[in-house]
Amino acid sequence: MTVTTTDLFATHEELLNSALRAITERGYWSAYPESPSPKVYGETAAADGKAAFTALLGKDFPLDQPADEWVSPERSPFGIPLGVRYPRTSPDALIAAAKAALPSWRDAGPQQRAGVCLEILSRLHRRVFELANAVHATTGQAFVMAFQAGGPHALDRALEAVAYGYAEQTRQVGSVVWTKKADTLAKTYHLVPRGIGLVIGCNTFPTWNSWPGLFASLITGNPVLVKPHPGAVLPLAITVQVAREVLAEAGLDPNTVQLAVDTREAPVAKDLALRPEIRLIDFTGSTAFGDWLEDSARQAQVYTEKAGVNTVVVDSTDDFAGMCRNLGFSLTLYSGQMCTTPQNLLIPAGGIETEAGHKSFDEVVDGIAGAVRAITADPAKAVEFTGAIVNDDVVERIAAARKMGDVVLDSAELAHPAYADAVVRTPMIVKVTDGYGSECFGPVTFAVPTESTAQSIDIFRETVGEKGAITAAVYSTDEAVLDAVEQAAMEVGVHLSANLTGGIFVNQSAAFSDFHASGANPAANAALTDGAFVASRFRIVQSRRPAAAA
C-alpha cells in the first residue's frame, strides 16, 4: 500500500504538536509507554517480539542494500548465539546513493519529513519487543532496561529531536510578500540540508544514543548513513529497515537512510568521516575517537558524546538509608556501564552528619556498599539489574582497579540463570586517594576521602573541568553547600542532581524535561536535545523576485 506523505503528517500532527509543547514546558511527558506490561502492550506482544527477534538469528538480515559481502560482527555479552548476517555496502556506493537521495528528501520539506519520521517511530514502536530483544542481546542490558531505554525512552528522545528540528525549520514563514514603498518582492526561504549525515553508534545504547542524531539530521533534510558499533548492529539494522520501508511506501528514496555496517577487523568509520560529502557526524563513544573526529572531520559539523568523570559530592543527608539505596542502585544498574553512572564519591575523611547522627567515612562507604550487596545478593535477581559485561576491556578494568586502593566492595562474578555464557560482574567500590581523575568505564566506583566538603567541591570543579562529566550529584542538608555545588556545576557545565533518595536516579535523564549532557564540558560537545543540536544541520537559502503588491 502506498501512503502519501501528506497523510503521514496528518496522522502524526497531534503527536508532533504535543511534543512541541513538551519541549517548551518540560514537565513530565512521554509519548511511548515505558512499561512492558501486557496490560499496556497486549498479551502476546512480548512473545511475538521474542519470536520476531529469534526468526532473524543465523540468517541474512533482510535489507535491500548492495552487498560487497555479508558480515556477522556481533557477539552477545549474554552468549546468545546471534549469527545475523548484514550486507556490507562500500563507502562509495553508500555516498553515491545518499547523494542521489538528497534532492527529493530536501524538497519534501519539513512537514512531509516530519510525517515520515514520525511514521518510522510509530513502526519502530510496533516492533518494540523485537527491538528490546535485539538491544538486550547485543548490549548486555537486562531485559526490562533494554526494553525501556532501548525502546520507549529512545523513541521519546527521537521524537524530541524531530520536534526540535521541526520547530527550528518552521520558526520563520516559508515565504512572504515584502513591500517597501514602491517595491514589492516575493521572497522564498528555502531550507537546505548540510549534506549527508553519518551516525556512529555505540555498543551500550545503540538506539537511545543514535536515534537523536539520526532523526535530527533526517528532519532537517539530510540523508543519513547509520554506522552501528560492530557489537550492536541488529537494533540499528531494524531501524534502517523500518526507515527504508516507510520511505519507499511514501514514494521517497529509501537510500535516504542506509546501513553502513562494518567489522572490528575492517572498520569504516574513519574513512566515511573524512569524505567531503559527509557534513554532519553524530558520535557516541570513546574520548579518543570523539576527539579525533572533532579534530579531523573538519568538513563536517561533529556532535560528540564521549567519556567523563561523573562525580558525587557527599556532604550530609537527612535520609542516610535513602541516599545509600539510591546511590547503590545507580552503581548497580547495567553494572555501571552507563555514561551517566557515578564514578567518584567525594566524601569528607572525617565523615558526614546524618539524621541518625555522625557517620564516619567508612560507614558512609559501607552504607553504599551495603545497598549494592542487597541488590546483588540473589544472583537471579541481581542479573535483572546488572545485565552482562559488554566487552573484555571492562573485565580487565575491574582487575586493574582492584590494585588502585583499598577494595571496600569487591566485584563478584555471577552465574546468569538463563545464559550459561553470560559475563556478569557486580559493582566494586575502591577507596583511593589518586588515579580517580580519568574515566574508568564499568562497575568501578572510587570512594575518595577529602579534607572537607569545600575540598570535595574543589576536586569536583577540577576533575569535571579537565575531563568532563555527563552527570553530577550532591547530597547535603545545607542550603549553602547545595548552592555552592550548583554554582560549581554551572561553572564546569555539568547537570546536577541534588539529594536523590527516591525513585529517580542520577543515571536517568527523561526526554522532554532533562537535557542529557550539556556540551559545556569535555565529556560532550552537544546536548540531547537543545536548539544548538539542530540549528546548524540546515541552512536557509533565500530567493526574491519582484511581485505584485499584496
Add this chain to the structure above:
Amino acid sequence: MTVTTTDLFATHEELLNSALRAITERGYWSAYPESPSPKVYGETAAADGKAAFTALLGKDFPLDQPADEWVSPERSPFGIPLGVRYPRTSPDALIAAAKAALPSWRDAGPQQRAGVCLEILSRLHRRVFELANAVHATTGQAFVMAFQAGGPHALDRALEAVAYGYAEQTRQVGSVVWTKKADTLAKTYHLVPRGIGLVIGCNTFPTWNSWPGLFASLITGNPVLVKPHPGAVLPLAITVQVAREVLAEAGLDPNTVQLAVDTREAPVAKDLALRPEIRLIDFTGSTAFGDWLEDSARQAQVYTEKAGVNTVVVDSTDDFAGMCRNLGFSLTLYSGQMCTTPQNLLIPAGGIETEAGHKSFDEVVDGIAGAVRAITADPAKAVEFTGAIVNDDVVERIAAARKMGDVVLDSAELAHPAYADAVVRTPMIVKVTDGYGSECFGPVTFAVPTESTAQSIDIFRETVGEKGAITAAVYSTDEAVLDAVEQAAMEVGVHLSANLTGGIFVNQSAAFSDFHASGANPAANAALTDGAFVASRFRIVQSRRPAAAA
C-alpha cells in the same frame, strides 16, 4: 542616575516583542528610521552629530580602560584628519577583566540582558549622526550610506540578533516542577555562556558587520572584547563607550564590553583569538584570515564572513533600461566595496532577448556601463554614491584588472568637492574570459561572455561552489531559466535576487526579512541572523532537587 535592569526591560519590552514577531513573519519592518531627514530626526540632529564627532578629533577618546599606551591607527579615505587616540589595553588585562565580569552578566539572565542591550541600542540611536560621521570618515562611505548602513540598518541587525538570542534562551521555561508517580523534582535550567566573545571588525562596515556578533554574544551572557579594524576604530569605540556607560548605570560590570584596539604594526587579533578563554569569535574580513581563524581557534565557536564571487546570470529581460540602471547602481554604490556587490556578469556571447529586441553581448555590457556613466558623470553627485576608496590595495587592484581583458568602462579618478585628499575611483568593467574565478574586491566588474545561459549557470555553480558568494542575481523572462538558477543557487547555497529593476538592489539585505550570507558556501560559515547564529553561544546546565508535588 542609576537605572535598574528591570526598568530597562520594561522600557524596551514592546520593541523586543515587535522584533520577535518580525523575525518570524519576515515582512518589511524596521525599528530605526533610515531617513536622515530633519523631519525625522529633528532640525539640529545633523549639526549636533557633526559637532559631537568633531569634538572627538585629535584627542584621547574618553574610555575608562587601562592603557599600556594610547594609539591612533586610523587614516581617513577622505583625508579627514582624525587623530583620535585610544587606550590600548593588554590582552592579559582585557581577558582578566572580562573573566571577572562574566558571573554577574551570566546571572543577570536573559530579560535583564535584553533590557541592557536594547538600552545600548537606544543610546547608540541617539548618537546616530555622530556615528554616521565616524563611519563616513573611517570607511570612505558617502554620508547618506554611512548614516543608513552604519546607523539604522546596523541597529536593526543588532536588534535582530538580540531578538534571536532572547528567543533561543527563552524557548523553554526557566524552571519546572516535574512529577512522575511518587517522585517530584524541582528543575532549574541555567543558561550558561560559552565564555568570552571576541568580535573582529572590518574596515568597510564597522558597525553593520560587528554589531550582530557583539549583541548575539552579549544577549546570551558572554562578555565581549571588541577588536576594531585599525582603520575604523571610532564607530566601535563609541559603541563600547555607550555599552560601558549603560552597564555601569545599571549596576553591572562595565568590563562586560571592552575595546581591544590595535595597530597595523602590532596587531592583536591572532593573540586574542588563540587564548583559551575566548570561546566565541565573530569575524568579517579576508578569506585568508577567516580560514586561519576557523582552522586555528579550535577552542572557540568561530563565525566568519569572508570573500566570495558574487555573480549575475544575465539571460533576458523585459526591461532592459531598468536592468542596466539597477545593475549600474549596484556596481557604483561605495565603489563596489560591499561584500554584496556583483563581480561577475555572465552574459551569452550571442547576446540576449529584451523587450526592445535582441541585444548583443557588447550592447548589454555597454548598457550597464552607460548606467554607471550616468551616475558618475557629475563628480559632485558621483561621490555621494561612490564614496572613497578604503585602502591602497583597492587602487592597485584596479590597475591590475586593467590588464586582465578588454576594458569596456575604465575606472576614473574623481576630485572630491569637499575633501581634497579623498581617493575616489569610479567602477570599471572589464570583458574577460578567465581570471574571474576569485574575488577582486573593489570597483572592478568582469563581463564574461558565455556560450549560453546553460553555460552561465554551470559557471555560476562552479565559481560559487568553489569560492563562495554572498549574493547572486539573475535576469530572465523565462520561468524555466529562473527556476534553473534558483535550483543552482539552492545547491551552492547562495541567496538569489531575480529581475531587480526598481529601487531594491542585490547589494541590499534588510534585517528582519533578508538573511545575509547563508553559511552554506565558502564565503561565510554563518548567516545574519538565524537560529544557528545564536544557539551555540550558550549552554543549558540543569539542576534538579526533590520538591513537594505542585
